[in-house]
Amino acid sequence: MERPTFKPVGTPVEELDTPALVVDLDALEDNLQTARSFFSEAKIGLRPRLDAHLCREIAHVQMGDWERGFAVSTIAQAEAFAAFTEIEDILILNVAVTRAAIARVAALNQRVPAIIGVNSPKGVARLAEAAEAHRVAIPAAIPISARVNSIGAPPAAAADLAKLIERSRHLHFSGLFAAPTLNLGEDDDVSARLAALLEAQDIFSSRADLPESSIIAAGGSAHYRELARTPWLTEAIIGSYALGDRRLIERWPQIRPAARILATVMSEQEPGLVWLDAGQKATSIDTGLPMVDSVPGASISRMSAEHGGMVLEDGASWDVRLGSKVWLVPHDIANTVNVYDYIHAARNGKLEAVWEVAARGRYD
Amino acid sequence: MIPAIGTPVEDLDTPALIVDLDALEHNFAHIAELYSDSVCNMRQHAKNIKTPVILQKQISAGGTVGGVCAAKVSEAEVMVEGGITDILITSQVVTEDKIARVCAMSRLADVKVAVDDERNLRLLSALSERSRSDVGVVIEVNTSMNRAGIRAPERGIDLARLAAELPGITFRGVMSHQSISGDPDRETRFIEGRRWIQMCLDAKDAIEDAGFPVEIVSTGETFTIDVAPHMPEVTEVQGGTYALMGVNCAYMEDFQYAVKIISTVVSRPDDSAAIGDVGYRALAAPGGALPSVEGEDGISVDSLGPDHIALKSAGPMPLEVGDQFTLLSAQQDILVNRWDRFIAVRDRHVEAVWPILARGCHH
Numbered sequence: 030m031e032r033p034t035f036k037p038v039g040t041p042v043e044e045l046d047t048p049a050l051v052v053d054l055d056a057l058e059d060n061l062q063t064a065r066s067f068f069s070e071a072k073i074g075l076r077p078r079l080d081a082h083l084c085r086e087i088a089h090v091q092m093g094d095w096e097r098g099f100a101v102s103t104i105a106q107a108e109a110f111a112a113f114t115e116i117e118d119i120l121i122l123n124v125a126v127t128r129a130a131i132a133r134v135a136a137l138n139q140r141v142p143a144i145i146g147v148n149s150p151k152g153v154a155r156l157a158e159a160a161e162a163h164r165v166a167i168p169a170a171i172p173i174s175a176r177v178n179s180i181g182a183p184p185a186a187a188a189d190l191a192k193l194i195e196r197s198r199h200l201h202f203s204g205l206f207a208a209p210t211l212n213l214g215e216d217d218d219v220s221a222r223l224a225a226l227l228e229a230q231d232i233f234s235s236r237a238d239l240p241e242s243s244i245i246a247a248g249g250s251a252h253y254r255e256l257a258r259t260p261w262l263t264e265a266i267i268g269s270y271a272l273g274d275r276r277l278i279e280r281w282p283q284i285r286p287a288a289r290i291l292a293t294v295m296s297e298q299e300p301g302l303v304w305l306d307a308g309q310k311a312t313s314i315d316t317g318l319p320m321v322d323s324v325p326g327a328s329i330s331r332m333s334a335e336h337g338g339m340v341l342e343d344g345a346s347w348d349v350r351l352g353s354k355v356w357l358v359p360h361d362i363a364n365t366v367n368v369y370d371y372i373h374a375a376r377n378g379k380l381e382a383v384w385e386v387a388a389r390g391r392y393d
Numbered sequence: 394m395i396p397a398i399g400t401p402v403e404d405l406d407t408p409a410l411i412v413d414l415d416a417l418e419h420n421f422a423h424i425a426e427l428y429s430d431s432v433c434n435m436r437q438h439a440k441n442i443k444t445p446v447i448l449q450k451q452i453s454a455g456g457t458v459g460g461v462c463a464a465k466v467s468e469a470e471v472m473v474e475g476g477i478t479d480i481l482i483t484s485q486v487v488t489e490d491k492i493a494r495v496c497a498m499s500r501l502a503d504v505k506v507a508v509d510d511e512r513n514l515r516l517l518s519a520l521s522e523r524s525r526s527d528v529g530v531v532i533e534v535n536t537s538m539n540r541a542g543i544r545a546p547e548r549g550i551d552l553a554r555l556a557a558e559l560p561g562i563t564f565r566g567v568m569s570h571q572s573i574s575g576d577p578d579r580e581t582r583f584i585e586g587r588r589w590i591q592m593c594l595d596a597k598d599a600i601e602d603a604g605f606p607v608e609i610v611s612t613g614e615t616f617t618i619d620v621a622p623h624m625p626e627v628t629e630v631q632g633g634t635y636a637l638m639g640v641n642c643a644y645m646e647d648f649q650y651a652v653k654i655i656s657t658v659v660s661r662p663d664d665s666a667a668i669g670d671v672g673y674r675a676l677a678a679p680g681g682a683l684p685s686v687e688g689e690d691g692i693s694v695d696s697l698g699p700d701h702i703a704l705k706s707a708g709p710m711p712l713e714v715g716d717q718f719t720l721l722s723a724q725q726d727i728l729v730n731r732w733d734r735f736i737a738v739r740d741r742h743v744e745a746v747w748p749i750l751a752r753g754c755h756h
């Protein structure tokens with residue numbers, strides 16, 4: 030577990046023990062409002078992805094009039110947020126396959142409506158069995174994808190699956206969501222995902238024998254414009270808009286980098302190059318390197334497990350020396366909160382609260 | 394979910410991080426034998442394992458200095474609380490908060506910390522003296538990484554001289570860390586490893602020639618595990634990955650894969666594709682490094698998402714929905730840092746569940 034030297038409320042954030050994950054509450058609130066305004070204008074509901082911050086306190090401030098329940102990526106994350114009695118429902122953007130996993134989904138539904146993805150007739154049968162055994166009604170949604178590197182069912186298969194779900198007395202058909210493709214390091218092709226979802230949706234709207242979808246959803250904060258231009262969606266599933274990250278702020282300029290990592294210069298051996306105490310273990314770099322937010326002309330050149338190398342562009346100058354503090358904006362916030370146990374919540378540069386990242390590491 | 398002792402691997406909730414105890418013990422026994430007649434001993438890096446019980450197993454197995462390296466102060470604290478009393482912190486500790494923690498730790502264990510700067514030495518000395526502590530310092534020498542570490546042996550003399558003068562700190566020796574990329578053969582490993590370790594020894598010689606005895610030469614890593622014992626002035630090797638192993642060190646054929654990830658197929662989109670229930674959030678794929686599928690000829694990793702992995706097969710995909718498969722890590726120490734516990738397995742049954750106590754200890 031992360032073991033910082035904790036500081037009292039009111040401490041200036043630059044005095045926090047480093048590396049520290051610090052969230053500016055004003056920026057967080059601005060981001061929530063930005064997304065709310067944007068999607069309410071487009072008349073598309075908003076379903077925040079809690080796996081983008083994994084923190085109950087942030088989920089709490091995120092729930093508003095325009096938000097329609099939450100989304101997570103694993104059953105264990107849903108379990109971590111299930112104590113939220115005010116949750117309307119929680120959509121698990123995944124499928125449950127093993128008997129143990131399905132039993133957990135059934136048990137979860139005794140506490141909170143937890144919608145689970147199902148992508149095969151066998152999956153429907155197993156889910157129905159578990160629902161009957163636990164005497165609960167399980168809401169099920171179908172992930173849709175035309176690509177093979179995804180958990181989605183092809184659009185043409187959705188109709189039969191939906192009929193199977195509705196035929197089971199213990200399952201309830203919730204709708205359809207666009208399954209993301211697995212494409213580490215590549216740009217997510219949102220138009221292909223939306224095209225596959227529309228193909229499935231067209232089948233549903235043209236056939237009277239198919240159940241109605243209360244959810245027709247697709248996601249990705251970076252695709253906010255495309256999502257808003259898709260009026261047949263009932264909701265947009267977005268996550269990183271709350272805390273922001275390097276990937277997103279380059280695409281959605283109104284989103285502020287609310288979450289940043291405070292690091293300290295720990296070695297200074299060459300002009301124009303210093304090494305920070307934050308490396309790959311303090312800011313996950315699976316999708317890319319973080320951005321330096323506080324030193325003009327500086328960038329992260331490479332990161333090893335424990336060290337981050339910061340360089341100065343040619344011709345620039347800096348006032349950085351051993352012990353200096355540096356702010357980094359992570360490339361992928363969801364993947365970065367997962368390596369922290371604590372979020373330092375701050376306002377006007379002062380520590381206001383320390384929040385637990387309660388759903389981190391919950392992969393199953 | 395935490396499994397009961399005796400649970401078969403087939404019944405584990407997935408994804409699960411397992412450590413194969415036979416492979417782990419093989420790797421530790423190999424080190425004990427390799428260093429049995431050597432001045433040089435292993436100082437295993439805790440950053441790769443983060444679990445005192447496993448590090449204690451290695452110390453008991455032999456061939457070690459009786460202590461470990463730790464990358465960070467908080468990681469070192471977990472090791473000391475786990476009963477390990479000889480620690481080398483391989484990063485520079487520059488803030489007053491953390492130096493205070495190092496000073497406190499030095500009353501529980503023999504603690505040494507890497508240094509490369511006079512200002513840092515003066516701060517360490519002042520705070521250590523104030524708390525009436527004695528902190529060991531080891532000068533980091535840059536060899537191949539251009540990261541931290543002094544760039545010339547003469548700088549080592551200056552630092553050793555200052556360390557010897559200042560109260561509250563004791564000059565103990567030198568250290569360096571090297572890296573090699575790709576899939577080097579034995580000859581390349583030996584040539585490159587010797588060249589870089591010699592740079593650390595050159596600094597050691599310069600410091601000794603100036604009149605400051607060097608007790609510790611701590612260098613080496615997985616790729617130089619068998620190189621360093623042939624360099625008689627090296628006293629210890631900071632081995633990391635070899636203990637649990639990762640595919641990036643597959644060329645070190647004497648070691649077996651001890652850490653593995655168990656995943657379950659959750660979808661079969663077509664005849665040659667399968668989707669598993671673990672992605673880069675749990676596996677870690679820095680720089681796009683993909684894991685490998687163990688023991689399934691013809692199956693490779695196609696891509697990763699945050700929570701899923703796409704597998705493809707040359708012929709028809711033999712894995713069905715619900716089948717488990719096993720992955721080997723591409724970046725072992727980043728992987729371990731993403732998990733809360735090891736499920737220790739022997740003969741495909743759970744023998745123990747060990748919390749990864751220093752997971753997240755990046756302070």
